Amino acid sequence: MPPASNLHQDEILRPIVLIGLMGVGKSTVGRRLANRLRLSFVDSDHEIEEAAGLTIAEMFEKYGEEEFRDGERRVIARLIDGRPKVIATGGGAFMNDQTRSLILERATAIWLDADVHVLAERVGRRAGARPLLKGVDPHEKLAALAEVRNPVYALAPIHIRSRPLPHDATVDAILQALGR
Template sequence: MTRHVVLIGMMGAGKTALGSELARRLRVPFRDSDAEIEAAAAMTISEIFARDGEAFFRAREEQVIARLLAGPVGVISTGGGAWMRAETRALIEGRALSVWLNCDPEVLWARVRQRPTRPLLQTADPKGTLLRLLAERAPVYAKADLEFLSRGHDSIEASAGRLLAALRRADPDLIEETS
């Protein structure tokens, strides 16, 4: 690949699962910014949010993404709110092709409703919170280089194949052909 592919979108859109498969097919490293943050802090995202708040977390997230973008070209998945920070968007826009994994709200809800590891959903109305976040974030997510519909009924393999084809159409020079 000639530059990073950075996956953005809501929690539950499939950034980690799809990113892992895409990287495997492209034979490039896969990095998950949330996993990198947890490893560096020796804490979960929920613990960081609880102890230090969202603003602190977003600043650390930006630092981790900058470090990942400075490393070997690969596929990077980001937390759902990473793209919302203008500074983080600017970092990504300068070094990567950004892909919004746009996913149906009901599919998102089905994927995240039983997951206590989502700090932003620890509210009295988690589904309402998810829908509100999606409504707020969608116009900013739409600034990504590529919008990809993440369908709930597709397998990871089928989605990765569709995404690979979409990447080739979006940037024919992105993926270097090997013989």
């Protein structure tokens, strides 16, 4: 398959998977990107909640992060079925070796990245819905997560910086990286 930067619209043959820290806008940007590319959109967190009949916060509390990540891996494997679509993943999904290998082998991974202070402001509005932020300072936790996760996210072939601009600016940057 040609590099992502050389793809043309009629050559989108694989799913596009958005990765990155919580609050970077994977779901919002993903919906808009899918609309612009005329592809379907799937949020893996939503699919996990549907499959389990629980919220992600409830799964973390009831089963712990390790078991949640195993279920997340299975759901993402099901979503990456070879058909072109846009998939938004949870922030920790790409950290799982098996999930990461699957995404890199069978999809086009796009790392959405933003400054920690921008992410902290965004997630601070819904910190209660994010299990990893329960009872901690969002800025400190996101900085710690970025330190560990960003080198792994950097394995994605496409890296897009999300700035405090309208989400369509990020969509435009992705389309440009995809050669649109």
